[in-house]
Amino acid sequence: MLKCNGLTKAYSKVLFENLDLELGSGEIAAITGPSGCGKTTLLRCICGLEELDSGSITLNGEDITSMRTEDRGVGLIFQKPVLYPHLDVGGNLRLAGGNIEKALSEVGLEGFSTRSIASLSGGEGQRVALARALLARPQILLLDEPFSSLDHELSLRLVEDVRAVLKLRNCSAILVTHNKEEATKFADIILEIF
């Protein structure tokens, strides 16, 4: 389903070179590795927020390497929940379209649609970001250390909840994390970058 061939990206140092990656439909992968090894950059390249130096990416057989970010059908959840402070929870979800109440109930936040962004806790914020990302019906969801700012107990609970939602929807996903325990609980396969 997702196929990355010979991905190369370098700034002042080479982050990854000739990297190949394949992910099947509904499969969940975790990428681990030390800080600065290029995990986040890899995700940003897959969704088109960064340009690759070389290599190609295909998604469901379609070459998306040069496609606009907006048209790739890829979802991304950032390290901290990127929620728009001028909109309430419902307003943020409406940006993705779909059934807001159903999406909120899926992530355990029933009745949150009129809540302001400022009133959300870190965990609630990430759940809203997940609900919104899934509402957009991405072909693959990328998660860039979304649990790292939460406390241990909460992050593990959220890891399980998010995995359950993704499996329920048969949505493929790649999680970037430096936490091996988190990776083991979340993913079907674990890749390590050095």
Added chain:
Amino acid sequence: MKNIGGKLSVLAFSSIVLIPLFLALDRLVWVAGFDPVQWFSAIEANHLSQGSVGFTFLQAILSTIATIVIGLPIAWQLGRYKWRGSGLMRAILTMPFVIPSIIAAMGFLAFVGPHGMGFRADQDTHLWTLIIAHAWFNMALVIRFTEPVLSTLDRDLEDQLRLLPAGKTLWGKLRNLWIPLLTPSIAAAACMTFIFSFTSFALVRWITPLESTLETVLADVGERAGISGYEVYANDLVLASSLIQFTVMLASLWLMSWLQERRQSLLPQASENSNLKANPRGLLILVPGLFFALAPLVTVAWSSLRIPVREQGELTYHWGVEGWVEAWSGGYSNTGVGDALLNSLGYAGITLIVALPLGWSLAKTIHELELSKSRWSRFLDVFTMLPFAFSAVMIGLGVLLGILKLDGELNSLWLLPVLPHIMLTTPFVVRIMLPAFRGLDPSYDEGARILGLSQSERFWKIRLPLLRGPLLVAITFTLAMSLGEFGASWVVARSGEWDTLPVLIDSLRSRTGWDPLIQPTAAAAATTLMLITLLLFMTVERFRPKGEGGMF
């Protein structure tokens, strides 16, 4: 409010602001009689003020629109893209706001008038010249209010939107991100621009001499008001104009305060984006913008050295320093530039000595009340902004008429202009120092207490060094405002001997009859004031906290 200093500062501020204005109002009502219907009907009945309400609103609304149209694309380019020398560009583009309005008026007249580019041909173009001049003067507000939102916006917000269906198109991005995010900042800048245009004095007085705004009506008839049995209509006009201005400004300030709160809540970003991209095409906006910002100022300096000569009906020019010689020797005025500058510096110095500690103490008191969660904090916060609801001419008249009520002899007191200057500058000191106090980490003071430092030691060794930046901004801002203040000084200080530099420039420009050296002399005096203001402005820019935006 436990501390004695706080109580004293509130008492002093109340006395300085409220007593003269209350006395002035009392005097005017005593002469005119309490008949509001008569006051307001006098505006349209009197030829001096006929049409002034409509013209005031018209020029203020058009000026606000023009300012947004000119300022916003510049702010976008500065905030969204990487520019070499962006600090210098920012300084140049925001400079017009600190330039005394009398210099702005001179610059525009010299630039578009018959001795410049000759655009200002008839009465129709007078209005447009005024609007462009107001846009020039106020575009810094749009830049300072919106650019921090643009430059510090978390890029993740944009990137996230690109990945969502609602952000796929340009309109989607505008509708869902940029418009809601920028609207409070644009509206706040528009509000301030409207207030400044509504009460603009020097620019209206010089650029549209055939039209009156409420502010110029106040200035023109004010000196005839307050005298029992003498030209009673003047009292009606002053009362009606002041009340309209006060109401409009109070409403605008309330709106502004509400918008500022909304604006702050939409600013979750912390630091400036470092990975901005270059955009060479943006030069098509920035270069004309820089030219627009600099042209009137350069023209003032240029016209101080360009001497017109009329020979056999032909007008020619030569370069010379005769204007500078006349300006400094006082050949065309009661005082030379040197004496007027000394007067201005003297007034500015005394203003600083009073306004700075007063503003500091008021800001500190408000902050302490906020920390103790006292309801008085909000009241005092709003109360210190009260002078913002009065225009410069209104304050000048308030002082003049208030003092007249006490003792007519006091009107010739040389110290008199200091009072309106203190009224006008103290709220600015409070506005600069209050965020600084709020942003000061309380643990610094607590740590010093644990170390055993006394209150005065903590002030000198901890608080003062930590607040050095905003304090220097407040000092230079107070000096610059006092030096360039024109409206109130024009009303209060027109004895000749104690002319300030802006009043001297105005009196030089006002000389009737053609004399080849009048324009260069006035321009030389204006250039002197401009250079001092620019020096102060560059100092402010060095110490201004980055990324906060707003007026200061």
